Amino acid sequence: MNTFIVFEGLDACGKTTLSSLYTKEINSVVHLAVVNEALELRKVIDSYQSKESALLFFLLNNFLKSHEVSKVLESRDVILDRYIFSTLAYQVIMLGEDVVKQLFDTLKITQNILLPDVIVFVKADAETINNRIESRGGIVQWYGDEITKNNCVETAYKKIFQWFNIPVVEIDTSDKYGRSVEDNYQLMKERIDCILSGISI
Template sequence: MFISFEGIDGCGKSTQAGLLAEALRSAGHDVVLTREPGGSQGAEEIRRLLVEGHGERWSAETECLLFTAARRDHLERTIRPALARGGTVVTDRFADSTRVYQGAARGDLRDMVDRLHALMIATEPDRTFVIDLDAATALARGHARGGVEDRFESLGLGFQERLARGFRALALEYPDRVRLIDGNGAPEDVAARVKAAL
C-alpha cells in the first residue's frame, strides 16, 4: 500500500506517520517511512530551499515547480522501488499538500497544480489520512517545536486556517481515498483512530 498523511503545520501528522509505520512493521510488513518535501537525496536538497527562509521567499508558482521537482525525484528513487518490491510506503505529505498550499492557500493555482501532477507524477496514495486540528492549537505546537523549518508557520494564523479548510475539502473531493481524522487527544488516541480508519 501507499499511505499518505496530510494536515496543517503542527497537527501531528509526522508523529502519526511514524506510529503507523511502527505498527505495520510490528505486524510483519516491509515499510518505508518517508516525507515530503524530501525522501530522496535530490528531494532533500530541494527541501531546504522550500522550508527555510522568510515566508515570501518564493512565489506560489515557484513553490509549485520546486515541490513537483522534489516529488518526482522522491517518486522515482524511493516510492516506486519500494512498491515494486511489495513494500508499504508511509509518507508524511504528498501531492495533496501542493493542492492545498499552492493550489488554494498560497495562490489560486489548482489548475496548474493538477496539470503538473498529471504530467509529472500521475500517482495517488491508496489511502490518505488528514489529521484535523484547530489551526491555533496546531500553530502553537509548530512554534513550540522550534528549529529553522518554520517558513510556512511564519505566514500566520490566517494562512493556517485557510490550509485547514483546504484539507477538510479534500475529504469531500476524494471520498474514496481521504479520511479525516480527529487530531485532538494523546498521540496514541489519534493513532487508534488512524488504525480503525485503515
C-alpha cells in the same frame, strides 16, 4: 499487494507522530516528501521565500517521489509524510485556486503521478496548533507554519481532495477532545483498516 498511504495535514497537528507509530506497527519506514537529491535545493528555495519557486520545486519533487515510491512498492508498503496534496493545498492559498487548478489539469496529475490507496488527513484546531508551534521554540517556517497560523489550510486541503478519487481518513487531534496520542492512533488505525478491507466508514 503492497499498500501506499500518504499522511497529510497541517503543521504541528501530530501527523508525523501518527505516521511514525503506524509504520512501526506494520514494520515499515516513513518516507519523507522530498527526495534526497533535492534536499540542498530545498534550502535554496526556502531562502528565497518565493511562492512561484516553491510551487515549481515541490511539483517536480512530487513527480520524482512518485517514481521512487513505485520502486519501493514492489517489495514493501510505503508510508509517505506529505505528497502532492500538500503542495496543491498550500499553493492554492499562496497563488490562488484558479492558477493551481490550471496547472493540475495541464499536467494531468491524476494520470501522471502514482496515487495512494488512502490519504490520512490529520488536523487540529487553531489553538492547539499555535500552542504546538510555540512549544517548538518560536521558530516559524515561512512556507508551513506561517501559512498555517494565518490561513484556513484545512479548507484548501478539502478543495484539493475533491480533485481526486481517493478515500480520506480524517483525524482531529485537537486538545479539546482530551484524547491521548494512543487514542488518536487507535482511532486512525481502525479507520485505515476499514478502508483497506473494503468497509465504508
